[in-house]
Amino acid sequence: MKVLRHLLPSEDxxxxxxxxxxxxGTRSSETITRFALQDAQFLLRQDVKLIVVACGTASSIAIDELRRQSPVPVIGIVEPVAQAAIQATQNHRIAILGTNATIRSRAIEREIRHLDPAAQVHGLPCPLLVPLIENGYLDPSNAILRMVLHEYLSNIINYKPDVVILGCTHYPLVSAAIQQYISARLIDSGQAVAQVTHQTLCERSLCNDKAHKGKSIYYVTDTVANFTGIAELFLGEPTDGQIRQVELG
Amino acid sequence: MKVLRHLLPSEDxxxxxxxxxxxxGTRSSETITRFALQDAQFLLRQDVKLIVVACGTASSIAIDELRRQSPVPVIGIVEPVAQAAIQATQNHRIAILGTNATIRSRAIEREIRHLDPAAQVHGLPCPLLVPLIENGYLDPSNAILRMVLHEYLSNIINYKPDVVILGCTHYPLVSAAIQQYISARLIDSGQAVAQVTHQTLCERSLCNDKAHKGKSIYYVTDTVANFTGIAELFLGEPTDGQIRQVELG
Known part of the structure; x- marks a missing residue:
């Protein structure tokens, strides 16, 4: 959301x-797909011209079904991060950090191998990172965060990737902590997805007039009050009271 | 479930x-109540004679509304753990470990003060324990589990409780690790709830004939396959293929 707003100031x-x-990221593929379809149906009722699946888990598991059912373009993180990784790697050794469901799906791994058959790819599930980040363990000097990252990243250090994909929207918040353990180039899914979104809108002549000042509206399924802390953590723009609760499913 | 099966061999x-x-435990009170009511409605359609709310969060937040809407008795963890704590304490200093929602509700704290106005109660949210336990961090010698417990429990050590309530179904799985940091008596909500359930069934003449061999059926809302790991962790009885997926809400 933050990068999209920056790249696309004229879009709502x-x-x-x-x-x-x-x-x-802890659920079955069936449940993730069911929830993602309900999410997309809600957005389509708002008459959107394009859907961005910013969630690494939903992108990895549900994108084919979403595209089958959506009349508008659907952009997930899989192709954008795979392309960015291929462009950035020099030794063709790429690691992917993600939720259990994302890594289990092998979706990003398959896309990388499709683009670069010579690439070696290592997927690493990091199930404790989302709860740690949501509970505010972001400081690179935090001992608990460091110990968890050390446990996870020690699995890929010997593998010597020169590119590590952050396959979950939460992970860029601990980029600095990750870089203490691994000097590889980190690929931020938000950045990669926003660029492909920008490009897709231009290619399909879907861009708004540049004079238009884009608005942002936030919908959440739990209460608005429950969202405030997370919103401040992630969004980096004032939400100006434009948050509403909706019921899905 | 494990303690109930042991105490009530004749009940289905x-x-x-x-x-x-x-x-x-991370959600708003409104959402927790909505979900808990949907859960209870499903159970009532199975023609149950009593509902046990084994979840500390749902018990703390939704029990009044559940009781208002249920034609059968509803037993939550709040009163049973409060009673057990009062019986066990000698210095009237009681700590409660729970999810964010459970501690925020102050439900257990209020019940203890109601039973023992002299009691001093300290509620401690422990939001990382559920993800740690679900990811298998149970071993008392595990460095990450130890560091998280040390961070949480250092908030109550000086307070010197002689009783600590484990206000979440997950926490008894790390009892041994908790006891490394605090020598207080631990109150297991499962044990306390099962005893009150037994007592309630007897008092209301709701017990099955002792000759009946009780059956167990498991319903889950995500896939059956997704449940298997957690089931082995918690249930301690073979589920014998008696697990079915249902859709709620």
């Missing part, structure tokens, strides 16, 4: 956070 | 795990 952005049912 | 037990929407 409609955000949906399924805060009553997160996290998706 | 119907388990509902809302695995597609856990954890409840």
């Amino acid at each position: 952005l409609i955000y949906l956070g399924d805060t009553a049912r997160v996290p998706y | 037990l119907i388990y509902l795990g809302d695995t597609a929407r856990v954890p409840y």
